[in-house]
Amino acid sequence: MPKYDFKCNNCSEVFELSMSIKELEDKEADKKVCPKCNSREVKQLLSFASVGSSGSSSASSSRGSSSSGCG
Numbered sequence: 001m002p003k004y005d006f007k008c009n010n011c012s013e014v015f016e017l018s019m020s021i022k023e024l025e026d027k028e029a030d031k032k033v034c035p036k037c038n039s040r041e042v043k044q045l046l047s048f049a050s051v052g053s054s055g056s057s058s059a060s061s062s063r064g065s066s067s068s069g070c071g
């Protein structure tokens with residue numbers, strides 16, 4: 001089960017919860033609760049997985065049915 005980072009708007013506590021996508025999108029679910037102050041005023045933090053590695057781009061040009069007007 002994937003984990004998600006949350007931050008409490010009430011006490012600014014940052015915590016981690018593991019839940020399924022369905023539970024994550026379910027606004028009625030009460031899993032998203034701050035473990036510190038039990039506030040439901042929490043927001044999901046964006047996970048920053050990719051670091052470093054910048055610039056490399058591979059352009060694949062496929063030649064084939066591409067007629068360019070000439071003449």
Ligand SMILES: [Zn+2]
Nearest residue numbers: 008011034037
């Ligand atoms: Zn809190």
